[in-house]
Amino acid sequence: xxxxxSSLSRKxxxxxxxxxxxxxxxxxxxxxxxxxxWNMEQLAEAVEYSKGTLYQHFSSKEDLxxxxxxxxxxxxxxxxxxxxxxxxxxxxxxxxxxxxCCEFAMxxxxxxxxxxxxxxxxxxxxxxxxxxxxxAFEGMRCWRAINTIIIEAMxxxxxxxxxxxxEQATFALVSVTVGSHIMSQEPNLxxxxxxKDQMQAVRLNQDLICDGLGWKPLLHEHDYRATDQRILxxxxxxxxxxxxxx
Amino acid sequence: xxxxxSSLSRKxxxxxxxxxxxxxxxxxxxxxxxxxxWNMEQLAEAVEYSKGTLYQHFSSKEDLxxxxxxxxxxxxxxxxxxxxxxxxxxxxxxxxxxxxCCEFAMxxxxxxxxxxxxxxxxxxxxxxxxxxxxxAFEGMRCWRAINTIIIEAMxxxxxxxxxxxxEQATFALVSVTVGSHIMSQEPNLxxxxxxKDQMQAVRLNQDLICDGLGWKPLLHEHDYRATDQRILxxxxxxxxxxxxxx
DNA sequence: ATAAAGTTTGACCATTGGTCAAAAGTGGGC
DNA sequence: GCCCACTTTTGACCAATGGTCAAACTTTAT
Numbered sequence: 001x002x003x004x005x006s007s008l009s010r011k012x013x014x015x016x017x018x019x020x021x022x023x024x025x026x027x028x029x030x031x032x033x034x035x036x037x038w039n040m041e042q043l044a045e046a047v048e049y050s051k052g053t054l055y056q057h058f059s060s061k062e063d064l065x066x067x068x069x070x071x072x073x074x075x076x077x078x079x080x081x082x083x084x085x086x087x088x089x090x091x092x093x094x095x096x097x098x099x100x101c102c103e104f105a106m107x108x109x110x111x112x113x114x115x116x117x118x119x120x121x122x123x124x125x126x127x128x129x130x131x132x133x134x135x136a137f138e139g140m141r142c143w144r145a146i147n148t149i150i151i152e153a154m155x156x157x158x159x160x161x162x163x164x165x166x167e168q169a170t171f172a173l174v175s176v177t178v179g180s181h182i183m184s185q186e187p188n189l190x191x192x193x194x195x196k197d198q199m200q201a202v203r204l205n206q207d208l209i210c211d212g213l214g215w216k217p218l219l220h221e222h223d224y225r226a227t228d229q230r231i232l233x234x235x236x237x238x239x240x241x242x243x244x245x246x
Numbered sequence: 247x248x249x250x251x252s253s254l255s256r257k258x259x260x261x262x263x264x265x266x267x268x269x270x271x272x273x274x275x276x277x278x279x280x281x282x283x284w285n286m287e288q289l290a291e292a293v294e295y296s297k298g299t300l301y302q303h304f305s306s307k308e309d310l311x312x313x314x315x316x317x318x319x320x321x322x323x324x325x326x327x328x329x330x331x332x333x334x335x336x337x338x339x340x341x342x343x344x345x346x347c348c349e350f351a352m353x354x355x356x357x358x359x360x361x362x363x364x365x366x367x368x369x370x371x372x373x374x375x376x377x378x379x380x381x382a383f384e385g386m387r388c389w390r391a392i393n394t395i396i397i398e399a400m401x402x403x404x405x406x407x408x409x410x411x412x413e414q415a416t417f418a419l420v421s422v423t424v425g426s427h428i429m430s431q432e433p434n435l436x437x438x439x440x441x442k443d444q445m446q447a448v449r450l451n452q453d454l455i456c457d458g459l460g461w462k463p464l465l466h467e468h469d470y471r472a473t474d475q476r477i478l479x480x481x482x483x484x485x486x487x488x489x490x491x492x
Numbered sequence: 493a494t495a496a497a498g499t500t501t502g503a504c505c506a507t508t509g510g511t512c513a514a515a516a517g518t519g520g521g522c
Numbered sequence: 523g524c525c526c527a528c529t530t531t532t533g534a535c536c537a538a539t540g541g542t543c544a545a546a547c548t549t550t551a552t
Binding site: 165 | 283
């Protein structure tokens, strides 16, 4: 018998592996069909376990979906924190987070829809306390990544602090980002607004907020194309596929 | 027998009245419980008709909810168009629409949540074609109210047209508004961001976008307090209750 | 080999969105 | 006042599905 490769027993490792298998298939169904158009029986068949086993991992369908969303949100927070390490001025680092969010949105096209479901109290109330807390924790990491840069920008005088507080600025950036991602997926709106590149539309709106905040250097005061190239090279070397004309 | 007061027969008028009764109670349930936590039987009891009768008006629960949302959206469009008649400079008129949207959000605290449900294709596919078209129509009215002012602002030179197109500017304003309304309802975020007055937070973000667009006069170049007072007096005399410190 | 402990299963239950045949109601003609 | 054709309303019923749990099955310790 081989020695355990970690501190977890075989059973525990199997349990975790199965949970990840379930989450993987649930994510796929969620992406393909949304929330309603699949059921636990179908998921059970997909993972080749029975329905009862699913319920040993998740207390309800909502709990499961929350777990999928939290997994995604953790990746988003990872990307944000990674982007925040970009070497450059504060607004450039904020921009790197903007790219991080686009990178995330490309990898998880259904995330914002699912996240909107979670905002319904009757939905989230059916999930377990632990998973709710885990989700809130990852959300806080995303918030803090932005908030930290803004506080630093204000301390350095690159972002005027007489207009809004650091929290108001963070709230503005978060709001415009979420709103833009949601709206840019609306088929009707895409036609009206003539949106070709969704991610570019999101980042433009972020730029408008930053300019509105007076965050130096303003859009026309600096060669942000060069910054974008650096961000892509340093932080997201794999992202160039979706960013054709940086 | 009295002569008919309109071109509709008694039966037709009763049908319409019943439909409005159903919508009224459905709206109440939606506000109190969200989408899942009530069923058609409960609604039937509330309106004192049977389930079968409900289905003579609406093809599905989703169809019914879409009808409620469209009713709300029509009011939103009405308010937008009313606000657009405000006498003043283009940015002031845009600001009046910002107030209109807050007025609407106060009257329909659940609207944006419900609207997010509609963005799920599996949801909206269960509604009837007519109701989908009606919803898209009211959405277009809202879009156009903003878009029209922006086009005029660009023609007058009050809004520079070398940065973004009129459609991009409209998209930015719509996105920030929706995103801010959604985010400002998030309990966690309200704590983090220290939001006391949600509507003020939404309007601040709109101001940041307008400033970012370079829409003259900028926030610090003009006494918008006075504008706000005029908007409230001329357009929304009844709104002063929620706007304590304009 | 056997018993104890843990794991997996799928038949089963309750809820609920949606249907439809039958009951109830309506109104015009005689 | 009565009949009858037509419309409207009803609620028993159906199918789908989230969730449960006793029994079957597997693993482990002795």
